[in-house]
Amino acid sequence: MLTGKQKRYLRSLAHHMNPIFQVGKGGVNDHLIRHISEALEVRELIKVTVLNNCMEDRSEVAEQLSQGAGAELVQVIGKIIVLYKESREHKTIELPV
Numbered sequence: 001m002l003t004g005k006q007k008r009y010l011r012s013l014a015h016h017m018n019p020i021f022q023v024g025k026g027g028v029n030d031h032l033i034r035h036i037s038e039a040l041e042v043r044e045l046i047k048v049t050v051l052n053n054c055m056e057d058r059s060e061v062a063e064q065l066s067q068g069a070g071a072e073l074v075q076v077i078g079k080i081i082v083l084y085k086e087s088r089e090h091k092t093i094e095l096p097v
Contacts, residue, residue, distance in 0.1 A: 002072050002084070006095045010045060010074045013093065014082045019047040023065075027056050033068035040071055040085040044093050048081040 002010070020043075021036060039046050048065060050058045062081045066073040071085035086093075 002074070002095075007074055009096050010084050010093075011082065014045055014047055014074065017045070017047050019049040019080060021046070021048045022051055023048060023054050023056075023061050024051045025053040025055065027054060028061055028064040028068065030068075033065065036065060036071075036083070037069040037085075040069055040083060041087050042090055044087045044090070045074075045082070045084050048083065050079045050081065052079075 020039060021032065023032065026032075036046065036048070050061055054061065058079065058081070059076055062073050062076045065071070065081065066083055069083065069085065071083040074082040074084050076082075084093075
């Protein structure tokens, strides 16, 4: 679990990032979760956009993605979801204590 201080730090890092995945009318599936897991291993911190044609609730989508990818849910703001997972091989982000 991330502390409030760590989440604030990650939100500040994610602020200038562009979303690299979109969840559309197909919703969350295994294919999407696998790609997000791979991206998290390389980048550690990613943004995902939930499109207007997605029939699922944004908070449910965020929960499914974080559980499926084994990641921490940093933030859901509007249609943007921010996910973090510490990388085993490409660790670049040092979290504050």
